[in-house]
Amino acid sequence: MQRYILKRIFLAFVTIYLVTTLVFFLARITGDPMDLIMSAESTQKDWDMMRHQLGLDKPIYLQYTDFIAGVFIGNFGNSLRWDKPCLSLILVHLPATLQLTICALLFSWVFGISIGTLSAMRPNGLMDRFGKIFAMLGQSMPIFWVGILLILTFAVRWQIFPTSGRGGLLNLVLPSITLGWYTMASMTRMTRSSMLDVLDMEFIKMTRIKGLSEVLVICKHAFKNAMIPILTLGSLQVGILLGGSVITETIFSWPGMGRLMVQSVFSRDFPLIQACVIITSTIFITINLLVDITYGYIDPRIRYQ
Amino acid sequence: MNRRLTVIGVLLIAFLVVPLSSQSASIKPTGKLTILYSNLGNESLDCVKWNTGQSEAIVMSLGEPLVNFYWKGPALDFKPAIASSWKISPDLKTWEFTIRKGINFHDGTPLTVQDVVFTWNRVLKSPLSIAVSAKNIIKSVEALNDKTVLFQLNTPDPFFLYKASTYAIQPKAYTEKVGEEEFSKKPIYAGPWKFVKQLQGDFVEMEAFEGHYRKVPYYKTLILKIIPEDSTKLAMLKTGEADIIFNVMPGPLVNEIRNDSNLRLISVPSSNETYLFMTSLVKPDKVSPFRDKRVRQALSLAIDRKLIVEKLYNGLGSPSFMAAIMPYSPMMHPSLTPIRYDIKKAKTLLSEAGYPNGFETELFLTNTEKAEGEAIASMWNKIGVKAKITLMEMGAMLAAVREKTLPDGLRLSHHSCTPAGMWYFFRKGGHYTVIYDDKLEELTNKMATIPEGPKMYEFIKNEMSRYVYDLVPSIPLVIQQYSRGVRKNIETSEWEKIGTRSIFWVPAAEYLRPKK
Numbered sequence: 165m166q167r168y169i170l171k172r173i174f175l176a177f178v179t180i181y182l183v184t185t186l187v188f189f190l191a192r193i194t195g196d197p198m199d200l201i202m203s204a205e206s207t208q209k210d211w212d213m214m215r216h217q218l219g220l221d222k223p224i225y226l227q228y229t230d231f232i233a234g235v236f237i238g239n240f241g242n243s244l245r246w247d248k249p250c251l252s253l254i255l256v257h258l259p260a261t262l263q264l265t266i267c268a269l270l271f272s273w274v275f276g277i278s279i280g281t282l283s284a285m286r287p288n289g290l291m292d293r294f295g296k297i298f299a300m301l302g303q304s305m306p307i308f309w310v311g312i313l314l315i316l317t318f319a320v321r322w323q324i325f326p327t328s329g330r331g332g333l334l335n336l337v338l339p340s341i342t343l344g345w346y347t348m349a350s351m352t353r354m355t356r357s358s359m360l361d362v363l364d365m366e367f368i369k370m371t372r373i374k375g376l377s378e379v380l381v382i383c384k385h386a387f388k389n390a391m392i393p394i395l396t397l398g399s400l401q402v403g404i405l406l407g408g409s410v411i412t413e414t415i416f417s418w419p420g421m422g423r424l425m426v427q428s429v430f431s432r433d434f435p436l437i438q439a440c441v442i443i444t445s446t447i448f449i450t451i452n453l454l455v456d457i458t459y460g461y462i463d464p465r466i467r468y469q
Numbered sequence: 470m471n472r473r474l475t476v477i478g479v480l481l482i483a484f485l486v487v488p489l490s491s492q493s494a495s496i497k498p499t500g501k502l503t504i505l506y507s508n509l510g511n512e513s514l515d516c517v518k519w520n521t522g523q524s525e526a527i528v529m530s531l532g533e534p535l536v537n538f539y540w541k542g543p544a545l546d547f548k549p550a551i552a553s554s555w556k557i558s559p560d561l562k563t564w565e566f567t568i569r570k571g572i573n574f575h576d577g578t579p580l581t582v583q584d585v586v587f588t589w590n591r592v593l594k595s596p597l598s599i600a601v602s603a604k605n606i607i608k609s610v611e612a613l614n615d616k617t618v619l620f621q622l623n624t625p626d627p628f629f630l631y632k633a634s635t636y637a638i639q640p641k642a643y644t645e646k647v648g649e650e651e652f653s654k655k656p657i658y659a660g661p662w663k664f665v666k667q668l669q670g671d672f673v674e675m676e677a678f679e680g681h682y683r684k685v686p687y688y689k690t691l692i693l694k695i696i697p698e699d700s701t702k703l704a705m706l707k708t709g710e711a712d713i714i715f716n717v718m719p720g721p722l723v724n725e726i727r728n729d730s731n732l733r734l735i736s737v738p739s740s741n742e743t744y745l746f747m748t749s750l751v752k753p754d755k756v757s758p759f760r761d762k763r764v765r766q767a768l769s770l771a772i773d774r775k776l777i778v779e780k781l782y783n784g785l786g787s788p789s790f791m792a793a794i795m796p797y798s799p800m801m802h803p804s805l806t807p808i809r810y811d812i813k814k815a816k817t818l819l820s821e822a823g824y825p826n827g828f829e830t831e832l833f834l835t836n837t838e839k840a841e842g843e844a845i846a847s848m849w850n851k852i853g854v855k856a857k858i859t860l861m862e863m864g865a866m867l868a869a870v871r872e873k874t875l876p877d878g879l880r881l882s883h884h885s886c887t888p889a890g891m892w893y894f895f896r897k898g899g900h901y902t903v904i905y906d907d908k909l910e911e912l913t914n915k916m917a918t919i920p921e922g923p924k925m926y927e928f929i930k931n932e933m934s935r936y937v938y939d940l941v942p943s944i945p946l947v948i949q950q951y952s953r954g955v956r957k958n959i960e961t962s963e964w965e966k967i968g969t970r971s972i973f974w975v976p977a978a979e980y981l982r983p984k985k
Contacts, residue, residue, distance in 0.1 A: 199864040199871075207605060245511050246669050247518065247653070253669060315704045327704040328696070417696050419671040427508075427670050432864060 169457055176449045180442070187441040188231055192224075197244050197432035218244060231438070240439035245431040250439035254421060258443070260330050261420035264412065265405045267336050268344035272405075273398060276348040280355025281382065284363060295352050302349030307408055311342040311415035328417035339416040343408055347401040354397050358390040365389075392459065399455035403448040498677035498689040500983055502959075503711040504976050505696045512669055515653040516588065516637040517595045522974045525635075526693060526715075527673050529975040532637020532658035533683070535566055535585065535618075536630055541738055541968035545887060545921075547630045550683065551580065551638055551659065552618075557920060561625035566618045566633070572682050574640045575663045582612040587641035589620075627921050628889040661686050661979040671695060677979075687982035706732060706954055714954035715976060723783040726954040733957055736950040737969055740885045742789050743841070745944040748833070748875040750904040757877045758828050765941035767818035771852045772845055773810040778947055781841055785952050789945035792903070792937055793894050795886040796948065800929040805938050808945075815852045827853020831878030835863050838881045841946075845881075871900060879944075886948065888925055891933075892917055895942065904942035912936065960984045 198220065202211060215221040219230065219241075234241060240250035279299075283292040318338060319327040325338050362368060363386055371381050410422035417423075421440055428436035510524025519528050535552040538545045549555075552566035572580040589610040608621040622629065637658050644652045656664050661684050662675035672694040677686040694711065696702045699722050705711035707729060717723055717734065726734045747765070749757035758764045774788030787796070790808040794800050819827060827849075834842040839860065846856040856879070861869070869875045870882075884890050884901065893901040895913040912933050919925040951973055955961060964980040 195862070195864045196868065197864075199868040247511070247513070248669065256668065257670070312700045315701065320704045320707050323708060327708055327710055328701050329710070415698050415701055417671070417694070417698070417701055419668055424670050431511075 172453050172456055176453050179449055180446055183445045184232065184235055184438070184442055185228075187438050188228055191432075191434045191437045194429070194432050196220075197434060200432055201244060235442065240442070241435035243428070243433050243436045245428065245433045245436070250436045253424065253436065254439055254443055257419060257421045257424045260418060261406070261409055261413070261422060263330075264336070264339055264343060264409055264418055264420060265402065267340040268347070268405050268409075268412075269398075269401065271340050271344035272348040272351050272401060275344075276351025277355050277394065280352040281359055281387065283352070283356045284359035285378075285382065287360065292356070295356065299349035299352045302345040302352075305345075307342060307346060307411045308415055310345060311338070311412060314338045314342055315415070328415075330419055339412050339418055342415070343405055343412040346408065347404055351394070351397060351401070355390070355394055358393050359386060362386045362390045395455060395458070399451055402451045406444055406448060496685065496687065498679065498686050500688050501690040501692065502688040502713075502978055502981060503692045503694055503705075504713045504715050504978065505694050505702045505705060505711045506715050506974075507695070507697050507702075509673070509693060509695055512667070512673065513653065514656045514664065514667065514673075515649070516639050516656075516658070517591045518653070526974040526976055528637050528658075530660060530662045530675060530691065530693070530978065531656060531664055532639070532660040533572070534635065534637055535633040538631065538634045539968045540740060540973075545631060545889075546968070547634070550634075551585065552633075555630070557629075561627055561629075561918070561920065562622045564620040564622070564629050564633070565613070566620070568616050568618060569682070570616070572659055573680050574643070574659050575657045575678055576640070576643065577680070578640060578642065580638060580640070580659050582615060582618050584638050584641045585618045586610055586612050587644070588636060588638045589618075591639075592636055625918065627917050627919060627925065628892060630921070631889055662691055665690075681979075684979040686979040688978065691976075691978050693976065703954075706956060709956065712956050712959055713976075713981075715974070717952040717954045719782045719785055719952075722954070723785065723952065731957050733955050733961075734952055735955055735961060735965065736785055736952045737965070739949050739951045739969070739973065740795065740887050740890070741883050741949045741951075741973075742793070742886050743881065743883055743946040743949060744789070744792060744903075745832075745845070745879045745881055745946065746903040747879055747943070748873070749877045750942070751873060751902050753905055755877065758822070758824060758830070759877075759879075761822045762939070762941055763818040763822040764824065765944065767815040767822070767852060768849065768854065769808055769941055769944045770811045770815040770818070771854070772808075772848055772944070772946065774808070774946060775810070777841065777844055781844060782947060782949070785950040786947040787950075789886075789948045790938075791886075791934065792941065792943045792945050793884060793886055793891045794929065794934055794937060798886075799923070799926045800888070800934060802930050802934045802938075805934060812851050819852055819854075824853075827855065829855045829857065831876060832856040832858050833866065833869075833875055833878055833880045834858060834860055835866055836860060842881055845946075881946075883949075888916065888921055888929065891929070895937075904940070906940065906942065909936065909940065909942065958984050 279295045283295040413422035425440040537550040553569040556565040661681045665674040675691040747759035749755040
């Protein structure tokens with residue numbers, strides 16, 4: 165197990181390094197940020213001075229080595245647009261994204277697992293049909309459309325929730341539903357099919373014959389055995405939600421990293437694009453690593469040696 | 470007797486003072502005002518580092534320049550600000566500004582000539598300064614005495630006041646004490662609003678500066694918030710979470726605001742003209758159909774501007790018929806009439822120019838200009854001109870225009886219908902030049918020897934306007950109106966009266982007040 169963990173940690177580092185390299189070169193394909201920074205009337209002297217200040221006058225391989233060396237000590241350079249250290253900008257915006265992601269994840273898991281389990285208990289029943297429609301809507305409706313619809317209905321028409329911005333708990337409701345509905349749909353379907361498989365197994369029949377209550381059969385015996393695929397999907401959803409937050413944050417004016425990333429792309433802010441992508445992918449890779457390791461502890465049949 | 474007089478005197482003073490004090494109490498700043506922007510540029514708090522008009526909204530709310538200018542049309546209206554007056558030498562190369570006494574920065578320290586000299590020397594050193602044109606012509610900035618600052622220029626400049634209005638004055642002592650980096654985080658200026666806090670990419674919060682010499686704001690708190698999504702902006706305005714959408718672009722948002730009884734759409738005059746320039750007219754050796762002015766006239770005649778204003782601008786604009794000169798202004802000769810949409814005449818002109826069946830060309834656009842470009846291309850189809858639309862990303866477009874690498878064709882753009890605009894557009898070699906024409910350049914240079922004002926307008930009217938009208942150096946399309954969505958509980962009469970402060974983006978929120 166230890167060897168496996170070490171191997172996975174090593175592979176995680178390799179992946180992060182590859183992402184770092186890829187984003188460095190991909191960001192530069194978008195064009196020269198100086199085109200957007202400098203005034204049309206700037207002189208060649210102004211251009212040279214600014215290029216030097218930003219380190220863009222160095223050969224690309226030197227820019228790359230400087231960048232890699234910086235990443236190792238947590239120095240992603242200064243944002244070209246805001247003229248502030250990228251890391252400090254991200255640290256200001258990251259909590260908002262994590263807060264939104266966690267709430268959306270909770271919404272997705274709590275509702276997805278509950279509806280999925282209830283659907284599996286009575287296949288083709290009322291809850292199962294409702295769950296199917298709910299999941300189908302979640303999967304098929306674009307996030308930006310759901311967001312705008314929720315704002316118009318619950319914020320503008322009924323004025324129950326605020327339209328946008330970060331603030332109290334009420335501010336979290338609409339963006340969390342918008343972000344979490346898509347993942348909740350797949351969670352509902354996955355829970356349903358996984359539970360149906362387990363509920364059809366001999367040991368479940370045995371627990372029922374023994375006279376255990378249905379609640380105990382479902383919660384204690386069936387659910388635990390149906391958890392592996394649900395856990396896998398749940399961990400993958402963290403990545404989907406972190407990525408999906410870009411749109412949600414823009415619609416709800418949520419001051420998170422997704423919005424920061426969009427703004428940095430539009431202004432060709434290389435250092436900030438790089439920093440945002442590296443930090444997001446590091447979070448994603450770390451969560452995947454933790455989930456892989458957790459498998460071994462949840463399911464005794466899984467042995468990685 | 471004396472006692473009686475004293476009592477009467479005290480009572481009189483009391484009668485006078487009570488209403489005065491209650492009046493001053495009534496303008497005590499109160500409440501919160503939230504204004505929404507699609508973006509605020511680089512959101513810099515440093516007066517020499519803002520890089521777009523949008524970012525000027527922040528710095529010019531916090532700070533005060535030497536002179537303020539207001540736009541109500543047809544020309545810029547300059548008003549004394551930190552400079553109470555100014556003198557210009559006959560050769561337009563020496564500008565002397567007298568600094569107003571009694572202006573304090575937000576920390577209470579008085580503003581002096583040294584602060585002005587310090588700020589402008591920073592401007593001259595910064596590669597990011599937006600007034601590059603100012604920077605490149607200034608030879609020196611120095612304090613003549615404790616109330617006068619002298620700007621010496623390398624070349625005559627009749628438009629220097631505009632340049633003097635682009636930088637807010639910052640305190641020398643405070644900046645030197647805390648350093649430039651700290652200053653850019655916690656700036657102090659002398660404008661009507663004090664800095665409170667900022668979250669990059671999200672909002673800037675300011676507070677009324679009650680010691681302001683020009684205008685104490687009515688609102689206590691001002692929040693400039695960035696909301697890129699139109700539907701979110703509208704939702705915030707409808708629910709009262711925001712008070713103003715600062716720039717309502719033509720589109721569905723306009724009708725939504727018009728149809729809501731709690732909201733108003735306020736259109737403000739602008740000097741901004743949408744126009745088409747022909748990329749080859751700034752490349753003297755390039756062979757192009759656009760070299761023939763009859764072709765340019767034909768293309769201009771084949772555009773139905775009224776339809777464009779009605780359908781694409783929601784009526785928020787007016788057809789333009791002069792390149793860089795405001796229609797119906799003192800700068801336009803009264804004999805000149807609007808361009809009539811005339812396909813027949815356009816076809817005749819094209820035939821005379823040797824293109825009876827039209828020709829093929831390219832129309833270079835960014836994504837936001839697509840609808841307008843498509844409308845124009847379809848109108849030109851009727852005279853046989855096939856315009857292929859090429860969409861480009863904004864950064865790539867800016868680079869191509871700057872380096873003059875766009876192939877032969879037309880580019881949709883915007884420019885300012887002011888004499889300063891003409892100075893940029895009609896002289897050879899500039900970044901914004903639309904045509905290389907010897908006579909036009911000669912006239913423009915002659916115009917620039919006259920200080921901006923009625924005499925200059927008279928010269929433009931009599932000597933230039935008919936020539937420009939006939940030459941069609943660029944194809945004029947629409948004079949835009951800027952529109953703002955405002956909640957009805959905001960009193961805007963004072964705000965509307967002043968026109969637009971500085972360039973368009975500055976909110977001038979000190980002139981807004983809550984309705985009683």
